Amino acid sequence: MKITEKQRAYYHTGETRDISFRVRQLKSLKEALKKYENEMYDAFMVDLNKSESEVYLTELGMVYHEIDTAIRNIRKWSKKTRAKTPLFLFGTSSKIYYEPVGTVLIIVPFNYPVQLAFIPLVGAMMAGNTAIVKLSELTPHVSTVIQKIISKTFDESYVCAMQGEVEVVTQLLEESFDLIFFTGSSRVGKIVMKAASENLTPVILELGGKSPAIITEYANLGQTVESLVWGKFVNAGQTCVAPDYLIIHKSKVSEFERLFRETLLKFYGESPLQAKDYGKIINASHHQRLVRYLSDNDSNIIWGGMYNETKIEPTLIKIDNIDCEIMEDEIFGPILPMILYDSFDEIEKIVSKNPNPLALYLYTYNKEEKDKILNSISFGGGMVNGTIFHLANNNVPFGGIRNSGIGSYHGYDSFTTFSHRKSVMTMKNWSPLKHFYPPYTKKKNKIIRKLLK
Numbered sequence: 198m199k200i201t202e203k204q205r206a207y208y209h210t211g212e213t214r215d216i217s218f219r220v221r222q223l224k225s226l227k228e229a230l231k232k233y234e235n236e237m238y239d240a241f242m243v244d245l246n247k248s249e250s251e252v253y254l255t256e257l258g259m260v261y262h263e264i265d266t267a268i269r270n271i272r273k274w275s276k277k278t279r280a281k282t283p284l285f286l287f288g289t290s291s292k293i294y295y296e297p298v299g300t301v302l303i304i305v306p307f308n309y310p311v312q313l314a315f316i317p318l319v320g321a322m323m324a325g326n327t328a329i330v331k332l333s334e335l336t337p338h339v340s341t342v343i344q345k346i347i348s349k350t351f352d353e354s355y356v357c358a359m360q361g362e363v364e365v366v367t368q369l370l371e372e373s374f375d376l377i378f379f380t381g382s383s384r385v386g387k388i389v390m391k392a393a394s395e396n397l398t399p400v401i402l403e404l405g406g407k408s409p410a411i412i413t414e415y416a417n418l419g420q421t422v423e424s425l426v427w428g429k430f431v432n433a434g435q436t437c438v439a440p441d442y443l444i445i446h447k448s449k450v451s452e453f454e455r456l457f458r459e460t461l462l463k464f465y466g467e468s469p470l471q472a473k474d475y476g477k478i479i480n481a482s483h484h485q486r487l488v489r490y491l492s493d494n495d496s497n498i499i500w501g502g503m504y505n506e507t508k509i510e511p512t513l514i515k516i517d518n519i520d521c522e523i524m525e526d527e528i529f530g531p532i533l534p535m536i537l538y539d540s541f542d543e544i545e546k547i548v549s550k551n552p553n554p555l556a557l558y559l560y561t562y563n564k565e566e567k568d569k570i571l572n573s574i575s576f577g578g579g580m581v582n583g584t585i586f587h588l589a590n591n592n593v594p595f596g597g598i599r600n601s602g603i604g605s606y607h608g609y610d611s612f613t614t615f616s617h618r619k620s621v622m623t624m625k626n627w628s629p630l631k632h633f634y635p636p637y638t639k640k641k642n643k644i645i646r647k648l649l650k
């Protein structure tokens with residue numbers, strides 16, 4: 198029997214609908230993650246050269262927080278809720294029932310392999326689904342630990358993890374799921390959405406894109422530059438919400454360059470390539486792609502530009518013309534192109550070259566500027582005077598728009614994303630809705646118009 202059939206059969210036993218069952222499973226997941234934490238740290242060091250603190254901050258800690266939030270709220274969120282009834286439907290009452298969607302497929306990218314496997318999985322479990330989790334082939338050590346955790350904690354007919362190359366996803370996409378939750382590149386997102394359309398399977402796409410950081414003339418760089426440097430270079434720039442490029446007011450450039458250097462020195466020392474807290478590029482082809490950006494922009498490198506076999510120095514490049522290759526695709530590496538502007542109105546034009554980014558970071562203490570940017574530019578989510586941490590608040594939805602994705606999750610949004618909200622109306626015997634049935638006499642027509650005006 199195929200794994201999808203096993204999961205479907207198990208789902209139809211109704212066991213996952215029991216809230217106590219869901220709570221028990223979420224608790225078991227947390228225990229298992231704790232048990233294998235040390236193995237996880239070792240695996241991260243091999244795959245991404247990621248330190249224990251960074252793994253806890255950007256992966257495990259967030260997953261624990263999500264599990265705790267789910268356990269704390271699951272009973273409240275899954276209760277059926279009463280909805281208001283408009284006057285013309287007098288004699289009826291409406292309720293919303295939250296039911297699991299069924300069997301879901303979760304596809305995981307390489308860059309935050311634990312966070313992006315388990316936060317969607319927590320959502321799927323909290324809402325009462327069964328799940329197949331396809332792990333990234335680019336982080337084999339971490340993926341092996343994840344698979345071990347899942348297989349030792351759950352029966353595969355409930356939750357199952359799979360490793361393997363692209364073919365594994367291709368085969369899975371031929372099956373019928375009730376929801377596909379994909380995190381990864383826009384290129385593969387399109388493949389997933391196309392395949393899902395064959396079975397009319399709903400998709401959630403968590404994609405990337407070119408997220409701008411904007412430093413205006415009213416920024417206080419002394420207090421905020423560290424957040425920009427950290428957000429760009431954490432995980433060696435391989436972060437979906439990393440600032441991809443910088444738009445900066447001319448008057449701030451020299452101060453920014455000075456603080457940028459000082460901050461890099463403070464974070465990674467004289468030789469970032471040797472720094473223990475500085476990540477590596479995931480594989481040779483991504484490394485070559487990034488090195489090409491360096492050689493193409495050689496004469497405009499302001500800081501950095503060195504590399505070894507696996508790492509690339511934090512690099513700042515001045516961009517003279519935004520119609521260059523580095524401004525075409527998501528960089529997904531530790532290279533920060535810097536575009537200078539004179540007049541505030543230029544910002545929107547620069548961002549519109551790569552519309553609907555996943556994130557936007559604005560550095561300013563001017564309210565007018567803030568309102569203008571936040572109200573006129575479309576982006577998934579973001580921060581003012583900071584980077585990345587907006588995604589750690591699971592009281593707000595996390596997700597993109599158009600090019601950067603479809604749908605959102607985290608906290609309550611994970612619950613609704615993995616649930617079907619079923620509306621049910623109950624009609625009383627005496628309901629005046631009978632006035633709405635034919636034959637439509639003049640009198641009835643009057644009543645209908647009066648009630649529905």
Ligand code: NAD
Nearest residue numbers: 305306307332333363366381382385388403404405406437
């Ligand atoms: P990717 O799209 O190459 O791969 C993601 C998953 O898709 C992997 O499991 C892979 O096995 C599978 N896959 C790859 N090629 C496939 C194909 N042809 N057919 C079917 N499946 C295929 O992404 P990646 O390189 O692992 O991750 C980086 C990308 O993910 C970046 O674009 C980044 O912005 C994005 N991302 C987005 C978020 C978010 O939350 N929005 C988070 C992390 C990463």
